[in-house]
Structures are given as C-alpha cells and as structure tokens.
Amino acid sequence: MHLHVSIWSLVLPLSAASHSQRHISHDVAIPTVKIAINASTRFQVIDGFGVSEAFQRSAQVHGKAGLSESNQRKVLDYLFSNEVGAGLTSLRNGIGSSTSYIRDFMKSIEPTDPGGPNATAKYEWDGDDGSQVWLTKEALRYGVKWVYADAWSAPAYMKTNGNDSNGGSICGVQETFCASGDWRQAYANYLVQYIRFYKEKEGIAITHLGFLNEPDLNQTYASMQSSGFQAGDFLKVLAPTLKASGFEDVQIVCCEATGWNDGEDILAELQSIPGAEDSLAVYSAHGYSSNPALPFKTTISKTWQTEWADLDGSWRTSWDYLGKEGEGMAWANKIQQALTLSNVSGFLYWIGAETTTTNSALIRLANDTVSVSSRLWAFAQFSRFVKPGAVRVGVESGIGYVRVSAFENVNGGVVVNIINNGHVDVRTDVVISGWDGTVGNVTSWLTNNANNLTVGVEFRAIGGSREPGFNGLVPARSMVSYIV
Incomplete structure (x- = not known):
C-alpha cells in the first residue's frame, strides 16, 4: 500500500x-x-441504477402532455446528467404487444396475425416506438451504458387467451394448448426483430433482453403469465435464436417476478429445466410483494431489481417528513439494503418521469412544470458515484x-x-x-x-x-x- x-x-x-x-x-x-x-x-x-419510461412515458417527457423543450432537457438532466442530476446508467424500455398506441398502450412491431406460427411475419417499424427511440438516443448521449428491452406480453395471437392483456401464456410451452400451434419460435423471432430494428434502423445497440414481466400476475394491461418451468421451456428456443441471428452479445434477463419471494419460487422451477439457467446473464425480480432481503440461490453472476415504486402514496417530494413509503430516505434504505443484503448488481425504479398524482415516478410532470422528489436524490447518492464495473x-x-x-x-x-x-x-x-x-x-x-x-x-x-x-x-x- x-x-x-x-x-x-x-x-x-x-x-x-x-x-x-x-x-x-x-x-x-x-x-x-x-x-x-x-x-x-x-x-x-455493480452494473448501475436506472429507470423505465415504458407505456408512452417517454412520449410524456418528449412533450406529449405539454412539456416545453427546455423542460424536456431539464428532465433529461435530472435523470441522466452526472453533473446536475442522478447520472443514471440503465434504461428499461418496453417491447410493445398492442395493436395501436391508444391511451398509453405500447404498439407491437407485428400488430397483425400473419396467419400462423410458421407464416411469414408482417413486421412494421415506425422509427418512434412511443418516443422510446428518442429517449434512448438522448440517454446514450449522457453516458447510459445499458439499454434493457423487456416485453410485458407477446402479441395476442401468440397467446393462449388471444389477448395481450389479462394474463395468458405463450402458445407452445408446457401445459398449454393452442389450436393455432406452437408460437415459441415466432415469439423468439419477434424479439430478435425488435433488437434488429433498433440496431439497423436507429443505430442503437440493445444490451439486455427480457421476455416476461411479473409472470406471477394476471393484469388488465399488457401481461403474460409463466411458471419457471415454462420460462425455461421458452429459453431453450430464445437463446439459440439470438445466437444464430448474430446477437449473441445481447444478455438475456429473466424473470421479473413481482417480489423477491416469488422470484425465488420461479427460479427453483427454472433450474429444473436443463440449460435454462445457464442461458441467462441476469436474474431479475421486482420489490413490490416482498423486498430484496436475501441473495437468490443461483449460479448467475448478476441479479437486478428491475422495477419498484410506491404506487399508492400521493405525490410527495420530501426526504423525511412522516416516515412514509415514498419518501427519499425510505428509498435510500431500500437501495442500500438491496445492495448489501441481496447482492444486487442493478437497481431500477419503475418510472423516471411521468404525469402522475402518486409517488410512482421520481419526477412529476404537470403540463409544463417539473417537480423533483427526494427519491431522485436518494438514487443520485448511489448512481452519481458508484459506476458500472465498481x-x-x-x-x-x-x-x-x-x-x-x-x-x-x-x-x-x-x-x-x-x-x-x-x-x-x-x-x-x-x-x-x-x-x-x-x-x-x-x-x-x-x-x-x-x-x-x-x-x-x-x-x-x-x-x-x-x-x-x-x-x-x-x-x-x-x-x-x-x-x-
């Protein structure tokens, strides 16, 4: 020394x-x-810290709800600048499954059923992806290192329930039957095509890919259910498809359970499928139903907490006022404990900025005003200084x-x-x-x-x-x- x-x-x-x-x-x-x-x-x-702007929240940042260009820049600075903001280094985008952008839906790159799992796919690319293309390019200019593309659901026609919402499973995995056939390969091709559009059309390299979100829940918005057994069944198709398509460097992420305990159960099921765990670069879960309190029992070197927020509390900017769930100090402790108790390498909040009346975002947008919560500064205490590779x-x-x-x-x-x-x-x-x-x-x-x-x-x-x-x-x- x-x-x-x-x-x-x-x-x-x-x-x-x-x-x-x-x-x-x-x-x-x-x-x-x-x-x-x-x-x-x-x-x-450590891989770093980040947010999502899925479900057209990127469009809200981009002015859809009245935010001026100067305040759009202010929001980007708060989220990604290492000089005046949090210096976040990860961005989680949503891979769409809906047929349109109505309300806050995420539109599919294949909104129309091609006629079966073996038919020629009818892909579309609008160059916008709900303003996620714009946001991703901006984030990369600030130095964001990881671009994580995650699907909440497959398109409706690939699923057992014929709907991209309300649960259902991908046709072809074990314990499913669909008259239309096995859609696992078509779904894998779909995910690869999404990555290809970003790479070839927009010059953006997606670094991480996920195919599930909270598979333990049946939700009225885009959602798809899966056991760990079924996730492993699909991974046997997805991993070789990525490799054969020239995207072997894209790291596969699974399985986005609602909470840490649910994630442990899904992981145990996944591990029973030969080779499934080995195909993953990151095992992921959320913090909603149970907090990150212990490390996962996995051979995967990286664990990410990829989504968590206070979805019930009314909007509050305070650091420490009433000891409530959404206050900044509470989130500083959550991040600290996830790092030290669960050995997470990545920690992502749900939404960075959006039009909201709750604590679901770090930054609240209202017409052309921007309000910053202390939750952002709790993240900044980590993300400004603890950089990828630490x-x-x-x-x-x-x-x-x-x-x-x-x-x-x-x-x-x-x-x-x-x-x-x-x-x-x-x-x-x-x-x-x-x-x-x-x-x-x-x-x-x-x-x-x-x-x-x-x-x-x-x-x-x-x-x-x-x-x-x-x-x-x-x-x-x-x-x-x-x-x-």
Missing part, C-alpha cells in the same frame, strides 16, 4: 450544519461510529442504525455511502484496509430535508501514519456519500 495521508477532517456546508443543530440539544453528546472498510473483501460487480467491498458499522455500504470504482477510487437513520448526528471515524490506492482528495455529498446532493468542501489532511481514513459528521436522518 502507498499511504501519503491518513486522517482527514470534514467541513460541512453551512446548511448542513444548521440543519443538524436542530436535532441536538446542548446536553446531548454526539456519538462516534467506527466504520471499518476492508477493500480486499469483495462482493458483486465492486462492493466489505464494511462494518459500529452503530446499528448507521447503515453503510462501500465500493471501489474501476478507477480505483472508493465510495462510502452512509445513512444515519438515527435522530442525532453522528461523527464518523472511517478506516480503510486492504486497499492499493493512494488517498487523494476526499469530498462529501449530503442529502436530507435541507439538502439535495449538496457537496461539501474537500477534506484537509491533518497528519498521521495509520491506514488511510478520515473523520466526518453525518447529520441525523441524512445520507452522506464520501468520495475518496
């Missing part, structure tokens, strides 16, 4: 200092939490309500994320071991009721010859990211 300095002192911005004083009486001692980072203990590789490293906190995660980025820098769930400020005494880097500048970034990712001044060296480390202060009910 090459050590030049060891102890640093933190000068918090004035707003942070004044905020913290409101939580502490003069006769309360500020506790000190010892945080020990061991960079030689290494866990999952590795989560070992860390221990000496106080239970002070939750910590630590990461080493590909450039060798260390990121320490600390959430103080307590109601008093805490001093931090951070020490790093097992790290081959050299301590240079260290900065802090704070989010709480008074700050939205506020940068502090750089730490000043005060001498010492121990392992590298620094001292700081995390205000009550706050999150701080230290960038070493």
